[in-house]
Amino acid sequence: MKNLKSHFKFNKQERSGIFFLLLLLILVQIGYYVYRSYSSKVSGPLILESSLQVQVDSLKTIAAKNNKERVYPFNPNFITDFKGYSLGMTIEEIDRLHEYRKRNKFVNSAEEFQEVTKVSDSLLNVINKDFKFPEWTQNAKPKSTHESRSIKSEKVNKVVLKDLNTVTAQDLQKISGIGEKLSARIIKFRDRLGGFLIDEQLYDVYGLEKDVVKRTLKEFRVISKPKIVKINVNIATASELSKLIYLQKHVSESIVNYRNLNGSINSLNELSKIENFPIERIDRIALYLSL
Numbered sequence: 001m002k003n004l005k006s007h008f009k010f011n012k013q014e015r016s017g018i019f020f021l022l023l024l025l026i027l028v029q030i031g032y033y034v035y036r037s038y039s040s041k042v043s044g045p046l047i048l049e050s051s052l053q054v055q056v057d058s059l060k061t062i063a064a065k066n067n068k069e070r071v072y073p074f075n076p077n078f079i080t081d082f083k084g085y086s087l088g089m090t091i092e093e094i095d096r097l098h099e100y101r102k103r104n105k106f107v108n109s110a111e112e113f114q115e116v117t118k119v120s121d122s123l124l125n126v127i128n129k130d131f132k133f134p135e136w137t138q139n140a141k142p143k144s145t146h147e148s149r150s151i152k153s154e155k156v157n158k159v160v161l162k163d164l165n166t167v168t169a170q171d172l173q174k175i176s177g178i179g180e181k182l183s184a185r186i187i188k189f190r191d192r193l194g195g196f197l198i199d200e201q202l203y204d205v206y207g208l209e210k211d212v213v214k215r216t217l218k219e220f221r222v223i224s225k226p227k228i229v230k231i232n233v234n235i236a237t238a239s240e241l242s243k244l245i246y247l248q249k250h251v252s253e254s255i256v257n258y259r260n261l262n263g264s265i266n267s268l269n270e271l272s273k274i275e276n277f278p279i280e281r282i283d284r285i286a287l288y289l290s291l
Contacts, residue, residue: 073132075282076113077106078269087127093117104198106283108133132272134280163223164202165195175219177212192245195226197287204246204284230290233271234264246285251276265291 076097079087084094100107100116107113110128114121162171169183178186182205189205190196199222202213231240233255241252254274259265268286272279 072273073130073279074269074272075133075279076131077101077283078267078286080267080269083267083269088123089117089119093119106200132279134283161221161223162219164199164220165190165222165224165226167220172216172220175212175216177209177215182208182212189245194228196222197225197228198222198284201284204281228288230288232291233268233289234259234291244285244288246278246281246288251278267291 074083079089079094079097081094084097094117096117097107097113107116110124110131113119113128113131114124169180169187172178172183172186173180185207186202186205193201196202199217202208202216203210205213231244233241236256238249238252238256241247241255242249244252247255251274254276255265255271258274265271268282268289268291271277271285272282278285
């Protein structure tokens, strides 16, 4: 017991030292508490100035737009099942379009697209901004009342049409506006194609005015279609592709380069992404290509 008490006996100098040590510990604790209180106030939520915040929000908006997948214009005549589904079309709507195309017919406006597929107005308003139709369909003038009556009269009279694929140059020269040079050019163009597949290919003859084409199609139409072997765009060489009258050599080479970089072409509409591709002729070119 005596030895234990000896540990708690301090002289005056030792007691002063213990007192100052305790005082120092208390001051340190107070200082630490004050420091933590001040730090929490300083490190509170960062508030930006209004002008700086506007700039930050603007940069966020631009970044969000850049992150969105770019939608390329496309011809709705060549919508695949996957493309139609991604656009929000139902299976029935996609099937109606495909049945229409099987009859070798094309829609040339958003209104015709809705008439064929029966899509709702709300869906049409969303997707039609990306529709890309051939240029010549957009330049067609609306039929006047007089023209409409003439067409009805022709139907009543049941005009017998001649085959555009067997017509001679002399027959073509009977059409007002077609002379010796143009008739020869039409025949040459037809031979290079191997025969017209659709009536609208007559518009592609160089130098043939649209009004003259319309007059010609009142008497001549594609009746006997030629049998063609479609070119597989995923295995054909640039040389084979360039044999198609609508594809120039440098475009054919671009198609092969694009295919090599991307592995394969999954949709003919994907060709519109290729530089210098004649997108206004994609409906014609698609007649000669396969996947």
